Amino acid sequence: MTSSYKPIILKALLHNVKNSKGIHKNNIILIPIENIVEYFFKFNYALMKRYRLQQLNNRKSNVVIYKIIDKFYGNESGLKTPKKIASKALKKTRNLLFRHVLFLLRADAHIYDFFTEDQNKMDLPSQIKNEREFQELLRKTNSEIKDITYLGINRDIHNFMLRQAPILESALLALLVQFLEKVNTVPNLSQKLLVATEEYHFQRNIPEGEKQRLFEYQQDICFYCGKKVDPQQEKMQADHFIPYTYIFESQIWNIVGACPQCNLKKSNRITQETYLDKIVSRNRDPAFSAQFFKPYDQSESSIKALNILLENLYMSCRIYFKSIDL
Numbered sequence: 005m006t007s008s009y010k011p012i013i014l015k016a017l018l019h020n021v022k023n024s025k026g027i028h029k030n031n032i033i034l035i036p037i038e039n040i041v042e043y044f045f046k047f048n049y050a051l052m053k054r055y056r057l058q059q060l061n062n063r064k065s066n067v068v069i070y071k072i073i074d075k076f077y078g079n080e081s082g083l084k085t086p087k088k089i090a091s092k093a094l095k096k097t098r099n100l101l102f103r104h105v106l107f108l109l110r111a112d113a114h115i116y117d118f119f120t121e122d123q124n125k126m127d128l129p130s131q132i133k134n135e136r137e138f139q140e141l142l143r144k145t146n147s148e149i150k151d152i153t154y155l156g157i158n159r160d161i162h163n164f165m166l167r168q169a170p171i172l173e174s175a176l177l178a179l180l181v182q183f184l185e186k187v188n189t190v191p192n193l194s195q196k197l198l199v200a201t202e203e204y205h206f207q208r209n210i211p212e213g214e215k216q217r218l219f220e221y222q223q224d225i226c227f228y229c230g231k232k233v234d235p236q237q238e239k240m241q242a243d244h245f246i247p248y249t250y251i252f253e254s255q256i257w258n259i260v261g262a263c264p265q266c267n268l269k270k271s272n273r274i275t276q277e278t279y280l281d282k283i284v285s286r287n288r289d290p291a292f293s294a295q296f297f298k299p300y301d302q303s304e305s306s307i308k309a310l311n312i313l314l315e316n317l318y319m320s321c322r323i324y325f326k327s328i329d330l
């Protein structure tokens with residue numbers, strides 16, 4: 005595997021199958037090619053812009069899809085994927101996929117054929133090995149590529165994908181993680197891939213009641229600066245010790261109460277190690293664990309395991325993300 009293109013295309017197909025996006029025609033289910041192209045674009049958009057994951061090709065330069073995204077969305081912050089993608093960007097992506105992926109993948113996997121807008125199967129060679137063959141095909145077939153409207157999947161294969169969706173999804177994610185880890189050291193890569201298409205949501209907010217109990221436990225003293233927060237004057241805030249966007253973790257062992265000033269100053273960054281020691285001993289405090297951890301997490305060995313996880317995540321985030329000394 006020299007790029008992530010194939011697993012992402014298969015993920016797009018699976019997504020369409022799972023959400024019944026296909027048109028049933030006799031024994032074939034037709035998936036609109038534009039759905040695949042759009043999914044492919046958005047997925048890569050999230051990898052590149054939101055999570056800053058590198059995807060390098062054989063020549064160690066960024067993959068072509070990143071160049072397309074950069075050309076059209078270079079100025080966007082990337083926190084949210086655009087709802088509607090520019091049609092020119094999609095057209096470029098479509099060309100890229102036909103040139104380098106869709107024919108090859110069809111030859112590898114034998115799971116789809118190409119269909120026209122009239123829902124007729126097209127007679128196209130099974131494998132295009134390189135750019136030259138692709139151009140030749142364009143000449144011979146009178147640029148039929150632009151007429152391809154659907155990927156048609158046989159009903160048996162469609163049903164298999166539907167029944168085995170969870171394990172196929174996991175297998176594709178495993179392939180992607182394996183590929184991306186060659187050039188990225190970011191923690192929780194698999195969770196990032198899960199949320200990349202916004203199909204999954206992790207709980208970011210902490211329940212109000214739990215927050216209040218946490219502030220009480222801290223006696224309204226800021227975890228960072230030690231200032232007492234006067235509830236008449238200002239409001240204590242719940243802070244993700246390791247920022248949420250780095251690890252998608254809102255469990256209480258990663259949450260502290262902070263004054264508005266410290267919370268604002270820290271923002272989306274990692275603090276110095278003094279505070280790691282502080283939160284680790286807080287998690288160990290019996291008065292804390294008895295009140296905040298679930299019964300099965302209250303044993304000494306469970307708390308130790310949670311703290312080891314916290315320390316490991318902290319260390320890798322410290323290397324990878326922006327830090328601040330409070």
Ligand SMILES: [Zn+2]
Pocket residue numbers: 226227228229230231262263264265266267
């Ligand atoms: Zn403070």
